[in-house]
Amino acid sequence: MPSLTSIADEARIALDTLSDRTSNLWSPSLRLGVTGLSRAGKTVFISSLVHNLIHGGRLPLFDAQASGRIAKAYLEHQPDDAVPRFQYEDHVADLVERRVWPDSTRAISELRLTIEFESASAWGRMFSRGRLSIDIVDYPGEWLLDLPLLGKNYAQFAREALDSAAEASRSDISGEWVRLSRSIDPDGPADEMQARQLFDAFSDYLRQCKHDSRALSTLPPGRFLMPGDLEGSPALTFGPIPLAEDHKIKPGSFAAMMERRYEAYKRHVVKPFFREHIARLDRQIVLVDAMQAINAGAEAVGDLERALTEILNCFRPGKGSLLTDLVQRRIDRILIAATKADHMHRESHQRMQAIVRRLADRAIARANFSGAEVDVLAMAAVRATREGTAGSGKDQLPVIIGTPIAGESIGDETFDGETETAVFPGDLPERPSTLFAKSDSGPPAVAPEIRFIRFRPPRLEQTAEGAKLSLPHIRLDQALEFLVGDQLA
Numbered sequence: 185m186p187s188l189t190s191i192a193d194e195a196r197i198a199l200d201t202l203s204d205r206t207s208n209l210w211s212p213s214l215r216l217g218v219t220g221l222s223r224a225g226k227t228v229f230i231s232s233l234v235h236n237l238i239h240g241g242r243l244p245l246f247d248a249q250a251s252g253r254i255a256k257a258y259l260e261h262q263p264d265d266a267v268p269r270f271q272y273e274d275h276v277a278d279l280v281e282r283r284v285w286p287d288s289t290r291a292i293s294e295l296r297l298t299i300e301f302e303s304a305s306a307w308g309r310m311f312s313r314g315r316l317s318i319d320i321v322d323y324p325g326e327w328l329l330d331l332p333l334l335g336k337n338y339a340q341f342a343r344e345a346l347d348s349a350a351e352a353s354r355s356d357i358s359g360e361w362v363r364l365s366r367s368i369d370p371d372g373p374a375d376e377m378q379a380r381q382l383f384d385a386f387s388d389y390l391r392q393c394k395h396d397s398r399a400l401s402t403l404p405p406g407r408f409l410m411p412g413d414l415e416g417s418p419a420l421t422f423g424p425i426p427l428a429e430d431h432k433i434k435p436g437s438f439a440a441m442m443e444r445r446y447e448a449y450k451r452h453v454v455k456p457f458f459r460e461h462i463a464r465l466d467r468q469i470v471l472v473d474a475m476q477a478i479n480a481g482a483e484a485v486g487d488l489e490r491a492l493t494e495i496l497n498c499f500r501p502g503k504g505s506l507l508t509d510l511v512q513r514r515i516d517r518i519l520i521a522a523t524k525a526d527h528m529h530r531e532s533h534q535r536m537q538a539i540v541r542r543l544a545d546r547a548i549a550r551a552n553f554s555g556a557e558v559d560v561l562a563m564a565a566v567r568a569t570r571e572g573t574a575g576s577g578k579d580q581l582p583v584i585i586g587t588p589i590a591g592e593s594i595g596d597e598t599f600d601g602e603t604e605t606a607v608f609p610g611d612l613p614e615r616p617s618t619l620f621a622k623s624d625s626g627p628p629a630v631a632p633e634i635r636f637i638r639f640r641p642p643r644l645e646q647t648a649e650g651a652k653l654s655l656p657h658i659r660l661d662q663a664l665e666f667l668v669g670d671q672l673a
């Protein structure tokens with residue numbers, strides 16, 4: 185028999201969906217989710233997408249724009265008053281005026297972009313000008329990785345966290361937290377200070393897993409790394425301690441407090457997020473920083489694949505999913521995009537795309553997932569480099585040219601943030617399988633030699649009249665065509 189809460193959930197979803205649909209009759213709207221793990225490039229993607237549409241950017245593969253059918257694009261008030269607005273103006277000022285990268289996504293935010301367009305068909309044009317509002321919803325991918333927690337009790341969650349802490353890629357940094365958690369008596373008193381210490385040690389460990397040199401991706405609970413507005417709240421002040429399978433949790437004990445907080449986290453944080461936000465999305469882009477994972481080695485690539493599987497599980501839940509009560513099956517297109525392709529020469533873009541396709545195919549095969557159209561792309565929402573060659577004759581090498589951020593270095597040269605430099609970025613492997621070999625019981629995976637340095641956002645070109653052009657990109661137009669092109673036909 186369904187529980188009272190699930191009946192209430194169902195009723196609420198039905199009402200939400202109905203009100204979405206009725207408002208759609210008057211002003212069609214499309215909810216586009218933008219996600220990815222932290223630093224994947226969500227903020228930069230949304231800023232550049234909106235900037236290019238508002239300022240008539242060069243988007244040859246985005247048909248509505250390329251064929252001159254977009255009359256205008258502008259920002260409007262968003263429909264959800266309780267969600268913070270995406271700070272588009274601040275982010276663009278950073279990118280364009282100051283040429284620094286904007287502050288990254290820390291929590292959910294939203295922005296409404298409205299496009300007025302001519303229909304491509306004569307039939308469509310008879311019914312006046314078309315109008316589409318795109319509600320762009322930016323949220324941390326870490327929050328999606330909480331979905332599997334809904335199917336686990338506290339003891340299972342704790343056991344799995346301790347098991348993965350023993351893996352080779354994590355064991356050297358998990359020591360402090362593991363020692364602390366093993367020293368706590370589960371039947372002892374529910375001590376707040378001890379809970380705080382456990383939380384601090386556990387979240388420090390998660391942060392170290394995330395650090396560049398390891399670049400691991402699956403690190404639940406998601407709010408421990410991305411707390412949003414929940415920082416310091418009791419629903420977040422817990423951590424895993426080992427409990428035997430047959431352990432009876434005593435009322436009033438430390439284990440009971442941990443269990444209660446873990447359940448509160450699921451009830452008050454995870455479920456509402458899926459119900460109120462994920463359930464209402466129509467389209468989704470998932471950004472991945474594949475290059476960072478490739479750089480960190482096979483463990484990181486394998487972990488990114490695991491994260492992608494879990495992320496895809498959230499969008500089109502198949503039979504028996506934890507989400508069937510919470511999410512209606514609506515998302516019909518998902519784009520998985522490797523960002524920052526401008527760190528590589530064009531010759532490597534196809535290879536990057538092949539790597540992401542393989543990641544995505546493996547993730548799709550494992551996910552409990554069906555029905556949505558999925559595409560992959562290697563792109564740069566903001567192109568910070570241009571291409572060139574260095575050397576001469578047969579020794580010519582393809583290079584990328586840009587202004588490295590102050591403090592970045594290659595060998596013993598450290599950059600000042602003002603000087604343009606040519607960098608040979610290295611090559612991605614021709615066969616993506618070499619990156620995955622380890623988990624396929626083949627020969628050990630080979631980490632390619634990539635030289636990865638961060639560049640400043642580009643100086644914008646100007647028209648003859650002195651007006652600045654929109655932000656340059658790589659294949660942003662292809663992403664737009666896949667995500668919204670059919671709605672502007």
Ligand code: GDP
Binds near residue numbers: 224566
């Ligand atoms: P978020 O955490 O997903 O919001 O990530 P951001 O959008 O803030 O991006 C994180 C960092 O990645 C930025 O500060 C940039 O250094 C870099 N980055 C993101 N997108 C691009 C891009 O298209 N090109 C380049 N060169 N760097 C990018």
